Amino acid sequence: xxxxxxxxxxxxxxxxxxxxxxxxxxxxxxxxxxxxxxxxxxxxxxxxxxxxxxxxxxxxxxxxxxxxxxxxxxxxxxxxxxxxxxxxxxxxxxxxxxxxxxxxxxxxxxxxxxxxxxxxxxxxxxxxxxxxxxxxxxxxxxxxxxxxxxxxxxxxxxxxxxxxxxxxxxxxxxxxxxxxxxxxxxxxxxxxxxxxxxxxxxxxxxxxxxxxxxxxxxxxxxxxxxxxxxxxxxxxxxxxxxxxxxxxxxxxxxxxxxxxxxxxxxxxxxxxxxxxxxxxxxxxxxxxxxxxxxxxxxxxxxxxxxxxxxxxxxxxxxxxxxxxxxxxxxxxxxxxxxxxxxxxxxxxxxxxxxxxxxxxxxxxxxxxxxxxxxxxxxxxxxxxxxxxxxxxxxxx
Numbered sequence: 549x550x551x552x553x554x555x556x557x558x559x560x561x562x563x564x565x566x567x568x569x570x571x572x573x574x575x576x577x578x579x580x581x582x583x584x585x586x587x588x589x590x591x592x593x594x595x596x597x598x599x600x601x602x603x604x605x606x607x608x609x610x611x612x613x614x615x616x617x618x619x620x621x622x623x624x625x626x627x628x629x630x631x632x633x634x635x636x637x638x639x640x641x642x643x644x645x646x647x648x649x650x651x652x653x654x655x656x657x658x659x660x661x662x663x664x665x666x667x668x669x670x671x672x673x674x675x676x677x678x679x680x681x682x683x684x685x686x687x688x689x690x691x692x693x694x695x696x697x698x699x700x701x702x703x704x705x706x707x708x709x710x711x712x713x714x715x716x717x718x719x720x721x722x723x724x725x726x727x728x729x730x731x732x733x734x735x736x737x738x739x740x741x742x743x744x745x746x747x748x749x750x751x752x753x754x755x756x757x758x759x760x761x762x763x764x765x766x767x768x769x770x771x772x773x774x775x776x777x778x779x780x781x782x783x784x785x786x787x788x789x790x791x792x793x794x795x796x797x798x799x800x801x802x803x804x805x806x807x808x809x810x811x812x813x814x815x816x817x818x819x820x821x822x823x824x825x826x827x828x829x830x831x832x833x834x835x836x837x838x839x840x841x842x843x844x845x846x847x848x849x850x851x852x853x854x855x856x857x858x859x860x861x862x863x864x865x866x867x868x869x870x871x872x873x874x875x876x877x878x879x880x881x882x883x884x885x886x887x888x889x890x891x892x893x894x895x896x897x898x899x900x901x902x903x904x905x906x907x908x909x910x911x912x913x914x915x916x917x918x919x920x921x922x923x924x925x926x927x928x929x930x931x932x933x934x935x936x937x938x939x940x941x942x943x944x
Contacts, residue, residue: 631664813870
């Protein structure tokens, strides 16, 4: 069993890192159930209202590339504090918005701040802990992160019913404020080695080097596809549950089982990763994940799929993902070396990109009307994740 690295910093409270890493989940999950209320309040079109979510996701994806590299130059704590302040400012602006366009603009600012917080929460774990211990700690962070969308899907509508969609954004502001205060009090600088100069040329060179590093890209692809499948499911599953007669409130509870499974998967990972190894655990998890959309597709084609059975398969998907994501992320960040901050940003951007593109593609190809399209799309992503894990260094 590996032990924590001996660094001249106090080990940060895992709760603070979890809170920081959950910032993007908070920004998405708690607002998703109230998007129709928000649309009606502004008398906006459905496409325009959807930008409140998609613009945030795009901002998170792009901003992670920048925040990760900034942390390699200026340090993790400064970027974390700066990101939390931007998250607060964007939240206050969103809270006071009087037009849909104004809200979208401040949501983009929110996304930039959330990206910095999320990236730092992950990379500090990579800085402070080694190998399987880092995977264990990141599994804890990931497990706690899963609670955020579970609660957001299940209770976001309830919050909006009592205090409106602005109340949901107010909760985001309070969360961002808590991140800022806790980070200032309890996080020490954890970056190792000399600063990496932040210039446009050096930034491009760093990302080009990362793109050419098989360990970064293949493990990152495994992690990105695994996270992308979750976001794609979140966008496509409501249509299938609706066809089964399951309403929004019930759907939130049924789909929340995905997050419950993810928490269990991370718990199992923490028990086994020391013996199995980080790389091999990611590979095993990716193989098991591919079985779930196979069963979904079989159930859909045979007409045997029921709400409880589909919810159980979502739970199984979460368990398998819990064996993949933290391990693949640690492998990818390790392979990035001294550019681990930039590597973490690239990793996060890949996750958001796969989620956004895959979800939109599945719906565009008919996933809203035919569940077989959704299951096939998820299966293709799962098989690609298993292949990338198989091809990654030391996976066999």
